[in-house]
Amino acid sequence: MIHAAPNAAAEQPAADPLARLLQAHPETVFDYFEFRRVMAGNAAALAAERASDEDLARIRTCLDAMEKAHALDDPAQEAAADAEFHLAIYEAAHNLVMAQVMRRVFDMLKVGVFYDRIDLYRRRGVRDAFLRQHQAIWQAIASGNPEVARTMAEAHINSTEEALREAQFANSRRDVALRRRAGSDLIGRSRDTAR
Numbered sequence: 001m002i003h004a005a006p007n008a009a010a011e012q013p014a015a016d017p018l019a020r021l022l023q024a025h026p027e028t029v030f031d032y033f034e035f036r037r038v039m040a041g042n043a044a045a046l047a048a049e050r051a052s053d054e055d056l057a058r059i060r061t062c063l064d065a066m067e068k069a070h071a072l073d074d075p076a077q078e079a080a081a082d083a084e085f086h087l088a089i090y091e092a093a094h095n096l097v098m099a100q101v102m103r104r105v106f107d108m109l110k111v112g113v114f115y116d117r118i119d120l121y122r123r124r125g126v127r128d129a130f131l132r133q134h135q136a137i138w139q140a141i142a143s144g145n146p147e148v149a150r151t152m153a154e155a156h157i158n159s160t161e162e163a164l165r166e167a168q169f170a171n172s173r174r175d176v177a178l179r180r181r182a183g184s185d186l187i188g189r190s191r192d193t194a195r
Helices: 008-015 017-024 026-050 053-071 075-092 096-110 117-122 126-142 146-181
Strands: none
Touching (some): 026 096, 026 146, 053 075, 053 126, 075 126, 117 146, 126 146
């Protein structure tokens, strides 16, 4: 999990009943992705239809920040720019409820309630794929193509979910290997106890 510096914004999710529920049940991360797929696709489509010139400029600025962080090989900065990019799209959809709900979701995401985004960005190949996906979403919104924007946004969420599944599987394999190396069997008993 990400450990944020203590401040009111960072402490709020831990005190939030929804955040506590999600942290107590890690499997809900996949409910989160199901929710995000619906929201991201619709928001991108609405942004392609409704975004003002100012909205488009903000989304482009967020993508520029992501591209700069990518060039600097800075996963933390890139993950932060990623969040701002998506928030800019939710705001460009001009649906106040959607924007407010997703701002709250992103507050929880930033402090690691769902998963460690920075760790995901450190994984080989993920950053390059995510950047290309964000560029495709931007192109669809900027060109005013709602259906392509929806498709690209949903594909990005699918890709993020798959990257997280792969990361969890790799972490699980690593944990098993470390336990075996430390002298435990596959269920965590020491080899001496297992005999």
